[in-house]
Amino acid sequence: MKVLTLSFVALLFSVSLVTQAFAHTTVEVEQFEIEVGWGIEPPVVGFRNDFVFKITEPDENPGLKVGVKNAFKSMQATAKFGGVTKVLDIGSDPRPGHYFSHVIPTKTGSYSIHLEGEINGTPIDIDIPVEDVESTAVLDFPPTSGSSSDQDVAALKSAVSSLQQEVSSIKSGSGIDVSSEGAAYDYAILGLSIAAAAIILAVIALIKRK
Template sequence: MNKRRVFVAFLLVALLSVGLFSAANQPAKAHEGRQVGPYTIELGWVIEPAYAGVYNGVEVHISTGEDEHTDEATDEHAEAEVIEANLQIEVSFGNASKVLDLEMSGNEANHYIAAIIPTRAGDYTFHLTGTIGETPVDEIFSSADGEFSSVEPISDVLFPEPEASIEGLQNRISQLEALIAELQAQLTELQGQ
């Protein structure tokens, strides 16, 4: 097996391990809540803290305040009524943005998820649009506000450090590209003589 395949396999195992470790050891979820008409919207990462390069998702919970109540006679929780929603979310990082569809979670009513792998550490902004019932939704959430986590660098939890980092490889490629450009200029100069 060549070195590149070994490195890619190691990197995939490391990223999956971090994702599984994070999912199993999550602290209480930090989500930002908003009141939109009669609905409460809570938005945040599926896995917090979120790490760059690790599979994650943006999750949205919708409730009416009447969703969770206890029947005092039987002491049983009543199930939440499914709220009809048609939502999409635009994820932004710096000048880059991408629109994602929110899909209803298969195991929880009024819980929507858009899968994403945040590729860079830092603050992300989410623009939630669409409708909940008849109520229009146009809300902006940002991890910079501190209500939910910003994306952390994967290096914070990797141990030991991989032999070659993606950033290191990109720097080396840039150096080689500069060297190639310099050699091409010298070759052109020699051909002109």
């Protein structure tokens, strides 16, 4: 009997842990309870995931809830990221009241779902935030010391520094006749190379900032 009791307590404890692991957002609209979140958590940029929905209403038996069938018959779900939006294609889970929409998040940051329409005659118009999408660093193992873009920036900085030294060498006249046509041509090419490297460096820095 003691073994059964301890097993039951352990089961309840494990269930509570599983429930806490899902960072879903639940809202209530009149008699309906709407839960929205990610199918895989934490959500990571660039990896396929799902927006998942659970929509329930009170059952005939007090204290129980039942899944709402065909909840999206007259309701639309729109994913929002900043000023960008996308109307979602909703699929039905075999379990009543459970729905999903496939997605690959392409940016880290905050996402939300806007539901608009009606469920069985009840108007719905609400924004529901979901867990922020994180970079791959949250799953990287072993952790990387620096990203490839950081390495590219370092390499370009080194190249620019080297070119600047060569230009300085030409200006000082160390072994090169700057008055000659060939030296002038070399000087122009080096100047253009520095400009091109600087532009590439600026582009990479801009991409990293986004």
